[in-house]
Amino acid sequence: ALDVVNAMRDDGVLISTTGANEDSLKVRPPLVCQAEHVDLFLAAMERALIKVAG
Secondary structure, three states: OHHHHHHHHHOOOOOEEEOOOOOEEEOOOOOOOOHHHHHHHHHHHHHHHHHHHO
């Protein structure tokens, strides 16, 4: 999970890990989240997962 967090941080998206083993992603968008923000987040997540998967 930390590799995904770091890859998304490199892409300008701030998320964090959570859980006893820090193996889950914690996503807390602000209440003013709009469709374009969701699109940006999903694109960054896709790039991060591709990067981490190798």
